Amino acid sequence: MNKEEITAHVLLAKNGDTASFCKLYELYYKDMYRYAYYMLGNETDAEDVISETVLDAFTGIKNLKHPAKFKAWIFQILTTKCKRQIATYISDRNNKEDDVFENTLKKEDHPYASNIDVQNAFSALNENEKTIVSMTVFFGYNSREIAKLLKSKEGTIRSLKSRAFDKMSKYLKEDFA
DSSP states (O other): OOHHHHHHHHHHHHTTOHHHHHHHHHHHHHHHHHHHHHHHOOHHHHHHHHHHHHHHHHHHGGGOSOGGGHHHHHHHHHHHHHHHHHHHHHHHHHHOSSOHHHHTOOGGGOTTOSOHHHHHHHHTSOHHHHHHHHHHHTTOOOHHHHHHHHTOOHHHHHHHHHHHHHHHHHHHHHHHO
């Protein structure tokens, strides 16, 4: 689907056309799932945050000011949902001896992970680093685009991205040493 077709579907969805909204959902579902899954490391939680995101997007699309920015808008909603879920993990982790993150890092639970070591390196990143790496790797956003979406400075994003990839690289080197 080209940009004009996507914008047309967004405009129709803004006017209540559920079939157009469904087409948008179908277009972005896989990317949304990959992003949520890598942010959360759990299939069920990824599906849950996507469901919440889609519901919020469906009810709020009439307020979307720039139809051409639908993808960025829905991913901003998804990012917020993922951050809330991560906060829940941290809260649960602090309240229980059972480590949620360790339990989510089983290879068989990661259908999209080609290498459990990369998955473990990714899970070692903090929340902001995960967001930036995911936006770079999965969606191809550059530092300027990420900075706009996260309402940050481009230089800050470049630094965080560089540190995150360095951290993953060091983790992987240690793992194979």
